[in-house]
Amino acid sequence: MSNLALKELLYKMADDLLVFGHRNSEWTGFGPLLEEDIAFSSMAQDKIGQSQALYQLLHQLGEQEPDTVAFTRNANQFHNCTLVELPNREYDFSLVRHFLFDTADALRWQMLMQCSYTPLAQLAAKVRGELRYHTLHANTWIKQLGSATEESIGRLQQSLNELAPYALGMFERSPYEDQLIADQIFEGEKALEARWQQAIEKTLAQTQLTSPDWKIQTPHLGGRVGEHTEHLQPLLDEMSEVFRIDPGAEW
Numbered sequence: 001m002s003n004l005a006l007k008e009l010l011y012k013m014a015d016d017l018l019v020f021g022h023r024n025s026e027w028t029g030f031g032p033l034l035e036e037d038i039a040f041s042s043m044a045q046d047k048i049g050q051s052q053a054l055y056q057l058l059h060q061l062g063e064q065e066p067d068t069v070a071f072t073r074n075a076n077q078f079h080n081c082t083l084v085e086l087p088n089r090e091y092d093f094s095l096v097r098h099f100l101f102d103t104a105d106a107l108r109w110q111m112l113m114q115c116s117y118t119p120l121a122q123l124a125a126k127v128r129g130e131l132r133y134h135t136l137h138a139n140t141w142i143k144q145l146g147s148a149t150e151e152s153i154g155r156l157q158q159s160l161n162e163l164a165p166y167a168l169g170m171f172e173r174s175p176y177e178d179q180l181i182a183d184q185i186f187e188g189e190k191a192l193e194a195r196w197q198q199a200i201e202k203t204l205a206q207t208q209l210t211s212p213d214w215k216i217q218t219p220h221l222g223g224r225v226g227e228h229t230e231h232l233q234p235l236l237d238e239m240s241e242v243f244r245i246d247p248g249a250e251w
Contacts, residue, residue, distance in 0.1 A: 007061055057119055080228075086231060103196055139203050
């Protein structure tokens with residue numbers, strides 16, 4: 001089993017979840033409904049907890065402590081897709097991003113339940129329940145607002161069209177893709193992307209929204225190799241502010 005291939009997979013998953021968890025946490029106190037305020041806060045907490053578990057697996061493979069890895073790297077050292085680092089903007093934007101990301105995330109974890117690396121397969125089975133709520137929440141609101149008023153449908157459609165290229169960046173191929181597949185660690189990004197598109201289109205078919213033509217989209221790539229938007233570094237600076245004041249502090 002290639003440790004380099006496994007570490008690359010763990011890093012991109014953990015970084016996705018840490019950055020997106022922080023973005024979701026920014027809705028705390030600002031949700032359009034109290035219920036949504038609580039929902040996004042809860043999902044943010046889940047994601048950050050999952051990222052910590054992945055960083056712990058990396059630590060067991062020889063990487064630094066989870067807090068050090070999470071809070072001391074610069075943007076060009078992060079492996080998250082650019083989709084998760086974009087600022088929240090209006091609720092429709094965050095809801096569509098939540099739908100696109102969490103559909104893929106749940107499918108990725110589901111595939112990893114068959115992973116040959118036992119600690120990752122065990123973690124995948126453990127987080128399955130949390131992910132079921134995340135996808136239920138996303139699908140419920142997409143179906144409701146995607147079939148409600150002309151304004152809600154229009155807003156969701158605009159966000160969907162805008163986010164489509166960034167969403168495809170989730171499936172940027174790993175340089176170790178063939179090794180991951182050969183070692184039965186992960187079936188690969190191509191297989192995940194195909195399942196994701198089917199799931200996305202199945203949900204959108206139950207609304208008045210139009211699925212993007214994925215074949216003509218130009219994926220927004222680079223995040224997996226440290227090429228990010230201007231939005232990531234300020235987010236990391238804010239996220240690590242307390243840790244950097246006293247890295248050795250115990251809470």
